[in-house]
Amino acid sequence: SQQGEEDPQALSIQEGENATMNCSYKTSINNLQWYRQNSGRGLVHLILIRSNEREKHSGRLRVTLDTSKKSSSLLITASRAADTASYFCAPALIQGAQKLVFGQGTRLTINP
Amino acid sequence: DADVTQTPRNRITKTGKRIMLECSQTKGHDRMYWYRQDPGLGLRLIYYSFDVKDINKGEISDGYSVSRQAQAKFSLSLESAIPNQTALYFCATSDLWNTEAFFGQGTRLTVV
Numbered sequence: 246s247q248q249g250e251e252d253p254q255a256l257s258i259q260e261g262e263n264a265t266m267n268c269s270y271k272t273s274i275n276n277l278q279w280y281r282q283n284s285g286r287g288l289v290h291l292i293l294i295r296s297n298e299r300e301k302h303s304g305r306l307r308v309t310l311d312t313s314k315k316s317s318s319l320l321i322t323a324s325r326a327a328d329t330a331s332y333f334c335a336p337a338l339i340q341g342a343q344k345l346v347f348g349q350g351t352r353l354t355i356n357p
Numbered sequence: 358d359a360d361v362t363q364t365p366r367n368r369i370t371k372t373g374k375r376i377m378l379e380c381s382q383t384k385g386h387d388r389m390y391w392y393r394q395d396p397g398l399g400l401r402l403i404y405y406s407f408d409v410k411d412i413n414k415g416e417i418s419d420g421y422s423v424s425r426q427a428q429a430k431f432s433l434s435l436e437s438a439i440p441n442q443t444a445l446y447f448c449a450t451s452d453l454w455n456t457e458a459f460f461g462q463g464t465r466l467t468v469v
Contacts, residue, residue, distance in 0.1 A: 276456060287361070287447055287460030288400075333399065337455035344413070345390055345451055345458055349399035 248346040249277070249317075249334040257354040264321040266351040268334030269314075275337045277310060279319050282331045282350070291319075291332075321353075329355045360384050363448050363461035370438050370468055378433045378464050380448030389431040390449045390458075391415075391423060400447065406431055438468040 249268040258264055268277065276295045280288040294301045294310045294317065301308045307320040317336075321328055331350040337343065361382045370376050382389065387408045392400040402415030404423040412423060420442060422434045435442055445465050451458040 275454065278455075278457065280458075285445065285463065285465075287462050288449070288458070289460070290457045293456055335455070335458070343455060344402060344405050344415070345388075345449065345455055346402055347392075347400040352397075 248348045249336045250348045251332065251334055251351045253351060254349060255352045255354070257356060258324060260324055260326055260355050260357050262324055264324050264328070264353055264355075266319045266332050266353070268317045268319070268336070268348075270317075270334075270336040271315060273339045274312070275339055277308075277317050277337065278335045279306075279308060279317075280333045280335065280347075282333065284330070288333060288347075324353075324355045326355050326357055329353060358383060359462070360459040361448055361450055361461040363446075363464050365464060366462065367465045368467070370466070372439055372468055374438050376435045376438055376466070378435075378446055378448075378466070380431045380433070380461060381429050382431075382448075382450040382459065383429065384450050384452075384459055385428070386450040386452050386459075387428060388451045388453065388455075389425070390451070391421075391431070391433045392447045392449065393417060394445045394447065394463075403433065403446075435466075435468075438466075440468045442466065443468045 249270045252267045278293045279291045333350040390405045391403040406425045448461040
């Protein structure tokens, strides 16, 4: 499968805590993206990390990439209720059809 | 205007009816996708198109067909709708390098 696989499937934390989600993939990538989906809405692009980058920040988001382990993590710091959503990773593969495929995502719940 | 517009947003149809979901985008991208999402699950790829003359099946294309009328328009048809096609459908577009995908707001389809 070309998709990334997110872990855990569900995560519930208290507001203000940090949330970490992981993504694993199977073959070499050009880049990897993370998306957020609020309930019933379309996915929204959060951040992209290229294969030659190890870490990237955007506001309260921190993404890391370990190409040797074929894995990425998304850290949301100081979580807020509005961060409650599903999060998906999408690895952009170097070879193959290069279609955009998503896994089942991580359902993040921030409790007040 | 939204980058990706899906019509209709909601539709209830009867078993056996043919129905078309439409998608248009203003990003000027060549790549377009149709996904299906069932409750609590991730997105599954139905069809994708890398340009006007290119149409490819995704992982769950049976019972669906598509038409790429122009660079900006990609429609999905259910030839003879059945109840298990009740789902949330998303259209998306991305650039050649899959650096960022833009999603429509989704079409909630109910087949009764």
